[in-house]
Amino acid sequence: MMTTNNAEAPASTGEAVLAGKSLIQLEGLTKVFETEEVETHALSNIHLTIRQGEWVAIVGPSGSGKSTLLAVLGLLDTATRGAYLLDGLSVLDLSPSDRALVRNRHIGFIFQSFNLIGDLTVFENVELPLTYRGMPAAERKQRVERALEKVGMAHRARHMPGQLSGGQQQRVAVARAVAGDPLILLADEPTGNLDSKNGEAVMQLLSELHKGGATICMVTHDPAHARTATRTVSLFDGRIVQDEQRR
Numbered sequence: 001m002m003t004t005n006n007a008e009a010p011a012s013t014g015e016a017v018l019a020g021k022s023l024i025q026l027e028g029l030t031k032v033f034e035t036e037e038v039e040t041h042a043l044s045n046i047h048l049t050i051r052q053g054e055w056v057a058i059v060g061p062s063g064s065g066k067s068t069l070l071a072v073l074g075l076l077d078t079a080t081r082g083a084y085l086l087d088g089l090s091v092l093d094l095s096p097s098d099r100a101l102v103r104n105r106h107i108g109f110i111f112q113s114f115n116l117i118g119d120l121t122v123f124e125n126v127e128l129p130l131t132y133r134g135m136p137a138a139e140r141k142q143r144v145e146r147a148l149e150k151v152g153m154a155h156r157a158r159h160m161p162g163q164l165s166g167g168q169q170q171r172v173a174v175a176r177a178v179a180g181d182p183l184i185l186l187a188d189e190p191t192g193n194l195d196s197k198n199g200e201a202v203m204q205l206l207s208e209l210h211k212g213g214a215t216i217c218m219v220t221h222d223p224a225h226a227r228t229a230t231r232t233v234s235l236f237d238g239r240i241v242q243d244e245q246r247r
């Protein structure tokens with residue numbers, strides 16, 4: 001097992017600048033689901049550091065804890081034990097409302113099933129998280145237009161999601177995720193509901209965002225997609241069993 005994630009360097013060294021500062025730091029993170037019958041250790045003692053500018057693929061068999069890890073990283077779920085520092089802030093101690101604020105401000109989500117709101121236009125879907133943030137309308141408009149241009153969907157701003165193909169809907173979902181300039185993009189099987197051509201287009205889009213400086217953490221089943229990332233973290237039974245840095 002390579003433990004490249006423990007290579008903690010002082011912030012003042014050139015190496016740290018190259019590698020990017022540590023954005024996400026998990027220490028001994030454990031998540032136990034308890035039902036009447038069984039106790040499931042979905043995540044066991046996870047130590048993981050993700051640096052600014054990394055593109056991490058999370059892989060592993062079904063049930064290995066990938067979605068749970070992403071949900072904890074995205075502050076959609078809490079942990080049973082352990083520490084989670086997001087850009088230096090201990091986020092597991094936050095109240096639910098503060099957690100929601102941090103999530104809205106700092107995390108961009110891309111889901112397998114797009115999760116667009118069917119009775120809002122493309123523009124309104126991308127705008128909604130910015131509205132929750134209390135951003136003024138003029139700035140929202142500018143951000144939404146910029147994000148839709150980035151994903152090549154500006155010409156569909158007034159369409160409803162149902163009028164778009166799956167590939168187009170996922171591009172809108174990517175625009176929604178990046179419009180607020182999050183610290184990190186989290187994607188759970190972003191190509192899972194797409195045919196291979198549209199899947200490749202979404203991967204291409206993520207590549208461009210990564211080249212532009214985005215930090216991405218992506219769950220994938222597809223080995224070729226995992227290889228596109230700069231690092232692959234493999235889970236098995238809720239544990240990290242391999243951590244491979246590519247460049």
Ligand SMILES: Nc1ncnc2c1ncn2[C@@H]1O[C@H](COP(=O)(O)OP(=O)(O)O)[C@@H](O)[C@H]1O
Nearest residue numbers: 033040041042061062063064065066067068069
């Ligand atoms: N809400 C839940 N309640 C109980 N068990 C759960 C819940 N969510 C996930 N699990 C269990 O935790 C383990 C990890 O699940 P998950 O993170 O969804 O895995 P993956 O995304 O890798 O398929 C599985 O054994 C799953 O059954």
Ligand SMILES: [Mg+2]
Nearest residue numbers: 063066067068
């Ligand atoms: Mg899953």
